[in-house]
Amino acid sequence: MDKYIKNLINRLCEIYGYNIIEFQGTMPGFESTWGAVKKYENAAEVIFFSNVNDYNSLNKESFLNSLKNTLQCDNIRLIQIVVGNNVNERIYPQCEYIFINIVDNKILYYSTGLENKVEELLNCMRRASSNYEKTEVSIITYILITVNVLAYIVTAYLSGNFVDSNINVLVFLGAKVNYLIARGEYYRLITCMFLHGGIMHLLLNMFALYSLGPFIEKIYGKTRYLIIYFLSGIVSSIFSYMFSTAVSIGASGAIFGLLGAALIFAMKMKDRIGRGFITNIVSVIFINLFMGFSMSNVDNFGHLGGLIGGSAITLLLGIGKRY
Template identity: 35%
Template sequence: MPGALLDNYFKSKNYKKAIITNQIYLYGNNRDNSVKMCVVVDNTGLRKYSSLELNELEMKFRQDMSGEGYDNLEILFLVYTDNVARDRELINYINVWLLDVKSNKIIVYDNQPQNFDGIEAWIEDIAFSEKKSTRKISIPIVSIILILINVLVYIALESKGSTLDVYFMLNHGASSWELEFKEMELYRLFTCMFIHFGIEHLVNNMFMLYMIGVQIEKIYGRGRFLFIYLLSGLFASLVSSMANMLIGRNDIISGGASGAIYGIMGAMIIVLWFNRKQAGEIIYRFIILVILMVYGGFTDTGVDNVAHIAGFFSGIVIGGIVYMTSKKQDIKNAS
């Protein structure tokens, strides 16, 4: 989002900056009992802000300013978009200029203000250079760290023994319901998420973690992504152990990141569902992919299907709560 050039421009105009969300930045200036606000919105990811949401945000700004005695308020939204046809509807609800990242052009419709405190002369030069520089430094740090931890744990275990040896893995943190519930070694519900039985098991899980984790981390943010990942993984481990206890399977020893990975897949379903107009057929293809993956697990006797299913549905629930809470918080943060 906005970087040095845009910040410096507004700073030179004595605007103050406020970060509403990681996708919305506000610049405001109070002159002679009138207020000018420029709201910069990134609508290029899976997370989209609809016309109703942005209109609600504008109403919130107006209420706050009116409460402070400022009735003369001018607001302009600068919306980065990768789909002009989709975001064109914004012009019916708010004052907005569309910044088309595909053509690097500013789109100002006839019913919109043609100028805003002189920024129209500079916006095309500073807007897209900031967008490009922001993209370059968007690094999925949490996903990378999780992958590194899993790989390092695998290397450490292989240096001491064989990750294909079930009893060796049991002695190094694998999940066993008897040890967890009878001996109260509950830490295994957590440690089992970071150990893998063989290189193929590790590579498959890390590939899925990178492919899906990068997107989820970008949408939810680092902290929320890590929360969903760990909580889904713990819930998957817990349900799997309880299921093995109920059916009397004392011989089951398990481990792997797949429960947590299915959790972030569930969280992805939430994102696609709430943005289904933009996602289109992607949501149905993704659901089919999940079904095929679960079905494939049932054809393999070495797969912990209970953990996969528990992780997936816990990811839907946790991801849904986090997603809806974050959207409500976006509006509250504007106050």
């Protein structure tokens, strides 16, 4: 049910210019804490979702007061989307309503005057059910993970150890070594991004890339994603070269660049996705930086460089056309 509702909200935003709204607190009569809102000059239209079994437990007055404070608007039109299986009789919510049978993906009943909204919802429902938008495979993320894993297999073979990498092997394969870079081996600013010091180092970074990469790939598109990843990694290596003399390896600088890209997206789209997303991204960044500065053998300057580089590059590139 939650996935069905999120799909409808996303399409209302993408096709008809609604914004996503998160309702504060838990109130009876709601199937989802997310809805869609469209603001006009002196009014707002709010679409929210209820389950057919408890749609009438809504406290309309309390809900309206909460929305007036959130939207800073007194003239609010409520449209209640009731979702569930088929019923044998008409339903009578407290607001204007549209009843959707999610089993058959059909609209059964609706209030008089909502014909335009019904057409919008039908269009969104048709697009969802007919695979209008093909599911995108995060091919770039999978390629990056594959390259990192293959590089680790080579490292492990040459090291004669699958758990820990030999430092001499890492230097031979292209780790960031300051005096070698100063001697003209600039390729190390890139190759070091694909080397890891041990199996746990690899697994942690690949898990982070697998979790974050598909989101960035979807938001910015494959080309921008590659640019953000590689340039963030290079800036990370440059920061490490400038401020740290230690041998450095790992994909974490590029991954911090992806976090920077996610932060820029959240800040630019805060009116559509809510400030909670910004808080979550900032929390993840802060926790990772704090952990890095609390542990030894962590290239914190590389992390900072990746974060700064990813944020700056994303500002220059902009967000993909779909947003």
